[in-house]
Amino acid sequence: MRNKFFLIATIILCSSGMANGRQNDSLVIKRLSDEIMSNSTAYENLRYLCKKIGPRLSGSANAQLAIDATAKMLRQAGADTVYLQPCMVTHWERGAKETGFIQLANGTKYPLRLTALGNSVGTGKNGVKASIIEVRSMEELQALGEKVIKGNIVFFNIAMNPTYVRTFVAYGTNGGGRRSGPAQAAKYGAIGVMVRSLASNIDDHPHTGATQYNDSFPKIPAVAISTQDAEWLSSQLKRKMQLTGYFKTNCTMFPDVPSFNVIGEIRGSEFPQEILSVGGHLDSWDLAEGAQDDGAGCMQSIEIIRAYKALGLRPKRTVRAVLFMNEENGGGGGAAYLRMAKEKNEQHIFALESDGGGYTPRGFNLDMSEGRRNKVKQWAPLFYDYGVYDFAGKGSGSDIAPLKNIGTALAGLSPDSQRYFDLHHAETDVFEAVSKRELDLGAVNMAALMWLVSEYGL
Amino acid sequence: MRNKFFLIATIILCSSGMANGRQNDSLVIKRLSDEIMSNSTAYENLRYLCKKIGPRLSGSANAQLAIDATAKMLRQAGADTVYLQPCMVTHWERGAKETGFIQLANGTKYPLRLTALGNSVGTGKNGVKASIIEVRSMEELQALGEKVIKGNIVFFNIAMNPTYVRTFVAYGTNGGGRRSGPAQAAKYGAIGVMVRSLASNIDDHPHTGATQYNDSFPKIPAVAISTQDAEWLSSQLKRKMQLTGYFKTNCTMFPDVPSFNVIGEIRGSEFPQEILSVGGHLDSWDLAEGAQDDGAGCMQSIEIIRAYKALGLRPKRTVRAVLFMNEENGGGGGAAYLRMAKEKNEQHIFALESDGGGYTPRGFNLDMSEGRRNKVKQWAPLFYDYGVYDFAGKGSGSDIAPLKNIGTALAGLSPDSQRYFDLHHAETDVFEAVSKRELDLGAVNMAALMWLVSEYGL
Numbered sequence: 001m002r003n004k005f006f007l008i009a010t011i012i013l014c015s016s017g018m019a020n021g022r023q024n025d026s027l028v029i030k031r032l033s034d035e036i037m038s039n040s041t042a043y044e045n046l047r048y049l050c051k052k053i054g055p056r057l058s059g060s061a062n063a064q065l066a067i068d069a070t071a072k073m074l075r076q077a078g079a080d081t082v083y084l085q086p087c088m089v090t091h092w093e094r095g096a097k098e099t100g101f102i103q104l105a106n107g108t109k110y111p112l113r114l115t116a117l118g119n120s121v122g123t124g125k126n127g128v129k130a131s132i133i134e135v136r137s138m139e140e141l142q143a144l145g146e147k148v149i150k151g152n153i154v155f156f157n158i159a160m161n162p163t164y165v166r167t168f169v170a171y172g173t174n175g176g177g178r179r180s181g182p183a184q185a186a187k188y189g190a191i192g193v194m195v196r197s198l199a200s201n202i203d204d205h206p207h208t209g210a211t212q213y214n215d216s217f218p219k220i221p222a223v224a225i226s227t228q229d230a231e232w233l234s235s236q237l238k239r240k241m242q243l244t245g246y247f248k249t250n251c252t253m254f255p256d257v258p259s260f261n262v263i264g265e266i267r268g269s270e271f272p273q274e275i276l277s278v279g280g281h282l283d284s285w286d287l288a289e290g291a292q293d294d295g296a297g298c299m300q301s302i303e304i305i306r307a308y309k310a311l312g313l314r315p316k317r318t319v320r321a322v323l324f325m326n327e328e329n330g331g332g333g334g335a336a337y338l339r340m341a342k343e344k345n346e347q348h349i350f351a352l353e354s355d356g357g358g359y360t361p362r363g364f365n366l367d368m369s370e371g372r373r374n375k376v377k378q379w380a381p382l383f384y385d386y387g388v389y390d391f392a393g394k395g396s397g398s399d400i401a402p403l404k405n406i407g408t409a410l411a412g413l414s415p416d417s418q419r420y421f422d423l424h425h426a427e428t429d430v431f432e433a434v435s436k437r438e439l440d441l442g443a444v445n446m447a448a449l450m451w452l453v454s455e456y457g458l
Numbered sequence: 459m460r461n462k463f464f465l466i467a468t469i470i471l472c473s474s475g476m477a478n479g480r481q482n483d484s485l486v487i488k489r490l491s492d493e494i495m496s497n498s499t500a501y502e503n504l505r506y507l508c509k510k511i512g513p514r515l516s517g518s519a520n521a522q523l524a525i526d527a528t529a530k531m532l533r534q535a536g537a538d539t540v541y542l543q544p545c546m547v548t549h550w551e552r553g554a555k556e557t558g559f560i561q562l563a564n565g566t567k568y569p570l571r572l573t574a575l576g577n578s579v580g581t582g583k584n585g586v587k588a589s590i591i592e593v594r595s596m597e598e599l600q601a602l603g604e605k606v607i608k609g610n611i612v613f614f615n616i617a618m619n620p621t622y623v624r625t626f627v628a629y630g631t632n633g634g635g636r637r638s639g640p641a642q643a644a645k646y647g648a649i650g651v652m653v654r655s656l657a658s659n660i661d662d663h664p665h666t667g668a669t670q671y672n673d674s675f676p677k678i679p680a681v682a683i684s685t686q687d688a689e690w691l692s693s694q695l696k697r698k699m700q701l702t703g704y705f706k707t708n709c710t711m712f713p714d715v716p717s718f719n720v721i722g723e724i725r726g727s728e729f730p731q732e733i734l735s736v737g738g739h740l741d742s743w744d745l746a747e748g749a750q751d752d753g754a755g756c757m758q759s760i761e762i763i764r765a766y767k768a769l770g771l772r773p774k775r776t777v778r779a780v781l782f783m784n785e786e787n788g789g790g791g792g793a794a795y796l797r798m799a800k801e802k803n804e805q806h807i808f809a810l811e812s813d814g815g816g817y818t819p820r821g822f823n824l825d826m827s828e829g830r831r832n833k834v835k836q837w838a839p840l841f842y843d844y845g846v847y848d849f850a851g852k853g854s855g856s857d858i859a860p861l862k863n864i865g866t867a868l869a870g871l872s873p874d875s876q877r878y879f880d881l882h883h884a885e886t887d888v889f890e891a892v893s894k895r896e897l898d899l900g901a902v903n904m905a906a907l908m909w910l911v912s913e914y915g916l
Contacts (some may be wrong), residue, residue: 163492163496200895435880
């Protein structure tokens with residue numbers, strides 16, 4: 001009887017302790033939200049990054065300007081330590097603007113809105129000119145084979161499927177043309193590739209993005225054309241028009257060059273050796289200001305440091321904001337981060353990346369063991385007031401993914417994805433496309449999750 | 459024993475029946491989603507409404523053009539019946555563009571970006587000129603009283619509180635200056651009112667909106683100034699600057715005029731006498747294209763009719779798309795809708811309004827009895843795949859609110875609200891501010907909810 005009473009008393013006390021803890025967490029998160037929604041500097045920092053610096057492809061002069069500027073932002077945010085972590089990065093240059101057209105049998109030329117795919121080879125000064133073969137899948141390419149493909153330009157007309165409510169699913173499912181189309185087409189003797197831009201909407205802006213060659217086959221030049229042009233081109237081909245395509249790209253792949261990840265941290269008060277990273281990537285495609293992709297994630301990460309400092313919140317574990325270099329076309333920054341972690345034998349408990357745009361946050365994707373996942377899910381109710389409710393997604397972010405190698409629990413902010421592929425990797429990814437409140441609300445939820453992990457570990 | 463077995467068997471059969479029903483509902487909703495996300499005409503219809511017609515304040519020639527155009531859209535969508543429902547609407551005209559400035563003691567004049575509040579009286583040809591008294595609340599106005607206020611211009615500098623994650627809460631809480639400020643200031647002898655625009659962001663666009671006079675006090679002219687100007691003006695006043703304000707408005711309130719609600723319906727197959735309404739409001743402020751407010755809600759409502767027809771889905775109950783006139787500055791359309799419902803003794807089971815913008819949907823606000831609310835909430839899991847999870851909100855929409863009078867269960871689409879008050883009632887509420895996918899996803903969820911109510915009643 002006495003034991004039973006003791007047991008019940010213990011349960012009550014524990015529950016009450018948990019409830020108090022929960023209540024206290026809730027208050028801290030409310031303070032973080034109020035601070036960030038009222039005084040965030042993320043939006044003005046993003047304005048600077050986009051408007052004063054602009055595009056910042058790895059290895060470019062602008063990338064170095066962005067490194068210097070964000071290191072300064074991290075110092076202004078109040079980070080205990082700010083430093084640059086060396087890494088080697090891809091150095092690809094677009095060169096002069098690309099040109100291209102479709103020529104009808106009667107000689108009429110229709111100019112195309114196009115852009116070279118990232119990391120692709122240039123055409124040389126004469127460009128490539130050949131008949132256009134449209135395919136809608138890798139299977140169709142394979143079925144046509146060398147007999148049809150050889151000596152021609154393959155047009156991968158694979159639209160993003162609009163019925164996927166989560167647009168990243170369409171990006172993954174329908175992105176093969178850009179990612180491996182040139183390598184696959186080369187296998188069958190194609191001399192060039194045009195891909196339909198990976199975009200949700202029908203418009204005039206070509207969307208670039210990295211393609212990956214296969215060393216067993218020739219590297220052939222490749223461009224993305226606007227979805228509008230893709231629709232038009234396909235309609236022409238349907239009418240059995242005999243079409244010749246031409247394009248000229250002027251890009252060059254150079255040897256890797258040294259660059260940096262930018263890091264700012266607050267040292268943990270109790271377990272400083274346990275490191276929690278939060279970041280985005282600092283490099284962007286050369287076409288755009290890289291506002292949503294991924295200036296937003298970088299500025300949110302800096303904002304977390306600023307908000308903790310402004311509120312005098314000292315995390316128990318070390319919280320590190322990491323602005324990774326070279327996510328777009330090489331992954332040099334993420335690789336270096338893992339390498340240094342191993343060399344220094346650092347304990348990386350948790351890493352969070354924001355690389356889905358600074359849109360209204362809706363959840364966190366979790367890439368971790370079931371036990372850790374359940375621990376995070378227990379915190380879910382703390383996020384409801386801030387619009388985050390979905391913890392079912394998998395995955396994290398490509399810069400932090402290498403940390404899986406050392407057992408780090410990973411997560412990715414999952415913002416609303418409806419508008420992302422309207423502007424992704426296109427010239428429309430500019431500061432004006434970012435909403436201040438949406439950006440800040442992402443930072444609020446990220447700050448909350450980082451705080452909970454810093455308090456309780458995983 | 460036999461009875462117990464029977465009971466269990468019944469429970470199993472019922473559960474299984476429910477599971478089958480649920481599964482079937484899930485399939486219908488998936489079909490609706492695929493149809494709308496692939497073939498919706500809402501976005502192109504909205505383009506027409508915004509770009510070919512544009513602003514459409516009640517009583518204007520454009521409002522009539524919008525009536526004709528949307529009736530045509532409803533016919534094209536395949537509605538069984540399309541008709542215009544007469545209503546009387548407010549007829550207020552802005553007249554020539556407003557002007558105004560702040561004059562410093564040294565005579566320097568700073569022009570203000572301002573707009574007359576909806577339904578406000580004009581200043582007359584001389585405008586109003588007086589000292590500026592800043593207040594931050596109704597309590598402050600009251601405390602200053604007639605002694606300070608009389609003969610002056612009151613400046614209601616009440617910012618939308620950025621810490622409310624749901625921006626509609628700030629709009630409600632901080633909107634008194636616009637809604638009743640002129641009436642309150644007149645009580646203490648003010649000769650004019652300037653209100654800080656009800657906007658989430660700091661920018662240069664004044665936001666209009668209706669104000670309501672109190673017949674016991676004089677009707678004094680009133681303008682909204684941009685948030686940027688409000689910040690500047692307040693900073694000048696803090697420096698104890700002696701400031702004179704001037705503004706001239708040219709607006710006139712005319713007697714009410716006849717207009718119409720636009721209605722298109724699909725007759726129910728089993729219970730045609732039970733009416734389910736879904737709508738938005740067709741009128742918009744004269745400054746803007748009224749894209750998010752509320753062209754979006756109208757086009758979504760038409761899209762529901764189109765999608766049902768395209769899929770051959772015949773609802774059991776009558777589904778009626780209603781485009782209400784005069785929501786912005788009088789409510790004549792909503793009042794007429796109720797009056798006609800009463801006159802015809804119609805059974806209005808349910809009404810849904812979309813008037814929070816065509817942003818990504820996150821939930822439905824419910825204004826109905828607890829029993830009905832619980833019934834709707836049971837359907838919640840059917841919406842998760844389409845981004846809707848929040849059924850906790852209260853309220854519905856101002857056009858359908860009168861139906862409460864006859865016991866109708868009401869609901870409102872609750873879209874993401876972060877960007878709404880950047881453009882609400884300002885010249886920035888244009889077609890380009892709408893995302894096709896966000897707009898369509900709202901229609902998907904509305905179509906799903908209307909379908910469930912048409913199948914099961916409430």
